[in-house]
Amino acid sequence: MDDTRRPADLGAVHTALWQELTRAPHDKHHEWRTPVLATVDEDGQAADARTVVLREVDAAAATVMLFSDARAGKLAQLRAHPVGTLVFWSKRLGWQLRLRVQLQAQTDGLAVSSRWARLKLSPAAQDYLSPLAPGETLTSAPSSEAPSPVERGHFALLLAQVQSTDWLELHREGHRRARFDSTGARWLVP
Numbered sequence: 001m002d003d004t005r006r007p008a009d010l011g012a013v014h015t016a017l018w019q020e021l022t023r024a025p026h027d028k029h030h031e032w033r034t035p036v037l038a039t040v041d042e043d044g045q046a047a048d049a050r051t052v053v054l055r056e057v058d059a060a061a062a063t064v065m066l067f068s069d070a071r072a073g074k075l076a077q078l079r080a081h082p083v084g085t086l087v088f089w090s091k092r093l094g095w096q097l098r099l100r101v102q103l104q105a106q107t108d109g110l111a112v113s114s115r116w117a118r119l120k121l122s123p124a125a126q127d128y129l130s131p132l133a134p135g136e137t138l139t140s141a142p143s144s145e146a147p148s149p150v151e152r153g154h155f156a157l158l159l160a161q162v163q164s165t166d167w168l169e170l171h172r173e174g175h176r177r178a179r180f181d182s183t184g185a186r187w188l189v190p
């Protein structure tokens with residue numbers, strides 16, 4: 001990021017990071033469009049993590065939305081431990097962002113059906129139409145032929161409520177790190 005646009009104080013950092021997050025779902029080239037979502041596995045013995053697409057961001061509510069197959073492993077993990085961390089890195093900005101979130105999966109209701117109504121007309125609908133659940137063992141090598149789809153998509157929303165934000169800026173004149181949570185905003189040693 002060029003020096004004139006670097007946020008100078010904690011308030012400006014907070015505003016700028018939410019602006020970038022809000023842009024990311026609408027910009028296919030935004031590096032923050034594909035964060036890593038880390039969760040706790042079902043028995044609480046290990047971390048798990050995977051890339052996801054950031055679908056919607058509501059800065060005022062401090063929420064972000066993701067899509068998933070309702071049968072995916074991460075949903076079982078969230079039933080046991082409804083917490084996670086979303087990790088973003090942007091080389092362009094020189095910013096890493098870690099969002100500690102509470103996660104809620106939704107598989108029915110208006111929020112789900114309105115998004116599925118839009119999605120089912122697009123090629124991405126295939127992601128939610130497989131007769132087999134994600135992670136199931138295949139008895140033969142995957143083929144490029146699409147499996148016969150199920151009637152209704154196994155589509156779920158993951159609503160992430162941001163509890164705390166850890167921002168790290170890498171910069172040649174000195175790195176900076178800040179934390180934003182319910183107790184306020186503060187600078188941290190990078």
Ligand SMILES: Cc1cc2nc3c(=O)[nH]c(=O)nc-3n(C[C@H](O)[C@H](O)[C@H](O)COP(=O)(O)O)c2cc1C
Pocket residue numbers: 034048049050051052053054066067068069072073074075134135
């Ligand atoms: C670029 C990219 C984007 C992805 N986006 C999503 C997504 O938005 N939602 C999702 O559930 N999985 C997405 N995946 C697949 C996940 O990384 C993961 O393989 C899948 O969700 C199964 O993970 P789980 O068993 O932990 O649930 C994406 C993978 C890649 C490489």
